[in-house]
Amino acid sequence: MVIKIEDYLQPQVVATLRANLSDRSDDELAVQTEECLKFLLIMSGRSRGFxxxxxxxxxxxxxxxxxTMEYAELCDSLPGRKFIHHQxxxxxxxxxxxxxGEIVDEFLSWIPAYVSRFGPFTPERAKYWSFCAYLTDSLGLGLQQLNEIGARAAETAA
Incomplete structure (x- = not known):
């Protein structure tokens, strides 16, 4: 699933992001926004999680x-149709x-949730998901191994 920012965010929201996060290039901000939207899409189907x-x-x-209004509309447009709170x-x-072990288990649960919806992590995108770095550092897993875990779990679930 390819995430297109314009499918989820109104132009004035995108303009606000560009204005308020002007220290980032347009390309960086686009990737960061897409990864945020992917996170929200995954969270819309979860009851909670770090x-x-x-x-x-x-x-x-x-x-x-x-x-606030646009964010509430965004949350309502996601599959879980619920407001996603921030803590x-x-x-x-x-x-x-x-x-x-609990941390590793929870972080491992994010991999198939991501890979099954959006395809494998790339280095450009994985760097915005702290669990990728944690699992690499804690377990010595590489990005290819994380993607294989996600693909296997997705096949098992299908």
């Missing part, structure tokens, strides 16, 4: 939330309440 995004994508999400929670606080 937000595994980098600060760059989280900042895009913050900007979207500030456009600021540092990874250290999240990790303090869980074992490393």
């Amino acid at each position: 937000i595994p995004l980098t600060s760059e994508v989280d900042e895009v999400w913050h900007e979207l939330i500030l456009q 600021s929670l540092a990874f250290t606080d999240y990790a303090a309440e869980r074992s490393e």
Whole structure:
């Protein structure tokens, strides 16, 4: 599934993102916005979960939330048709309440959710998902291995 920003965000929201995040190139901002939309699409079908995004994508999400009416409409247009709330929670606080195994399990659950909908992670896109870096650092998994895990899990679920 290819994510087209214009399918989800009104032009004035995109203009606000460009104005408020002007320290980024248009290409960087487009990728960050697409990854934010992918996150919201996945979250619309989940009851909860830790937000595994980098600060760059989280900042895009913050900007979207500030456009309250458009953000509510966006959430309603997603498959889960529910408002996706934001909670600021540092990874250290999240990790303090869980074992490393629980963290790894939750982060591994994001891989098939992403790969089955949007295809394999690329280096350009994986860098905006903090769980990719965590799993690489913690388990020594490479991006190809993460994509294989996602593809196998998606095949098993089908």
